[in-house]
Amino acid sequence: MSLLKFWQKQAKKTAGAASPFKKNRLKTKLQILTILVIFGGGWYSYEVYIARPAMAFEGIPKHQDWKMELTTRVIRNEAFMVGYSEIFGNPLWVKYQVLPKPDNIQRLPRPDRFVHDWRSLRCWLHFPCVNHDDYTGTGYDRGHMAPNHVIATRYGQNAQHQTFLMTNITPQRPNLNRRAWQRLEEIAANHFSDNLGAFWVVTGPIFDEKPQFLPGYKMIAIPKAFYKIFIREAEDPNEPPKVLAFIMPQNLNGNEDLSDFLVSVRDIEQQTGLDFFHKLDDAVEAYVETLIDPQSWQFNQRIANQRARY
Template sequence: MTIPFMVRSGRSPFRLAMVLGRWLLRLVPPGIWLLAAVMLGAWQVYEMRVAQPRMSWMGLPRAQFDWSTPNSWFRVLRNQGFLVGYSDWRGNPLWVCYRLSPARENGPALKRPSRFYADWRALNRVRHEDYAGSGYDHGHMAPNHAISVLYGREAQEDTFLLTNITPQRPNLNRRLWERLEEAELDHFAPRAGQVWVYTGPVFEAPLERLKASWRVEIPDAFYKIVVAPDSRKAIAFIMPQNVEGNEPLDHYLVSVDSVERRTGLDFFHELDDAAENRMEAEVDPDFWRLQDVAHKAGRYHRAEHQVAGSKP
């Protein structure tokens, strides 16, 4: 079958798209278009009313800023084991949500993928190479280790989609942030039975983007909120980019209200107002026994020391 036009020099892409669209309308019967529209609508309803609510607690985060501001726009992407509120404008996930339960002891350790992948759902098509030479790591928001342990190989591969990735300084990504990720899986989840985690970047002026890619904005800091749904207790952190990595975790404790003020996001809005206000204003490290892990080194840092100590 031949498409009834030729691509000639000087013809605009918009004109070509219009011609192709008219050709498709003539080729495909109206009933097929109607069926496709109905199926697309049904899928959208399923995503918004069934699938996404099951993968969050007390409502998806929503923007508090004026929706006329592109910086606050995001689209919800559903992955295996976690949700992403992705900003095509910033080239970052504005929030990521996942549920953690206590991990099995001596569970299988899956091999880490060797690179990060462009997400076909993203409009800006960030690539693995965009981070090269930038001085920033590919920082996971849904963590590779916890998601792989609890949800399997497919979920782990989803954490390597670049819609789950944001620029992090090496000392933050490999040390302090990694320690916090360990604490949420190995300490907070067993203590609470299960936890919901909300995490993402914090942006403040002036705007800065990766040198190799204008598509990716560089955050100033990162937040993480951990919630025990049965107790309706939360613990929250905001960590800046410039850290040494050995700082105590409790140095970065904040309230959920503080996270909301700095991100412009509204969390847990389906709670009744009194319960929401109480939980979001509270800072209670004692409930979580944070002091037990506040100074604990991360597993990768411990491994580096063990290897170094074994050398002659």
């Protein structure tokens, strides 16, 4: 037998001996892949069909513009959900439920810094990731959309810390953030909560067609105004939900009569391109989204003119 034939024969024997091992390794890889597919599919189904709908009264807000819908990432936290724009570096909508005030309310310490949210695609790319220092020295506050106080007192410390994720933050002028906006949040946390029970809030920024941006290369868009929608079930199940909505521009002194900023949900939809309560019956949706009804929320002149704490 020639040397060449000998080595060819030995190679065939080796290949034959190794094939069961290769088959087992391939089988193991397929099993792992199958487990990952099943786990991923189960997680996706739970997230989309169970977890998110439970935190989105009458539907997750939808964009009428497919490009905005495509670039908005839905991020679910423990106590609130965010529609985060990877293009604008802002939450376009935030949705949460205000529960009745607990009897023994706890005042949790406020975190010192805001933190980036690794779930943002910007942070996957690293360099455009929005963080605490991007707002420093810009003249704009880091404006919470899901508020620190309400989330902390209703849902606890971990949920509170999530309100300091930058996916919940948008540029707000100090007079708006610390005064007018704070006044509206305090009305929700106290007056509405004490008198009306649980209700839902949808809130977020409104942008010009071509918005300005904070200084730097991160392309963090500056809103021209902000909206806040309150909605709750009526006491009579045969009646439509009760809705109250506001739009507040950035350039406020902070002590204005808040009733001056009452609008309909339809006004907000026209300015944001969002469809908020699309799960409602069409006729009911059309009715509640065109209504301005402060009486159903006991929102009177005294409440509308409460002073800011700051």
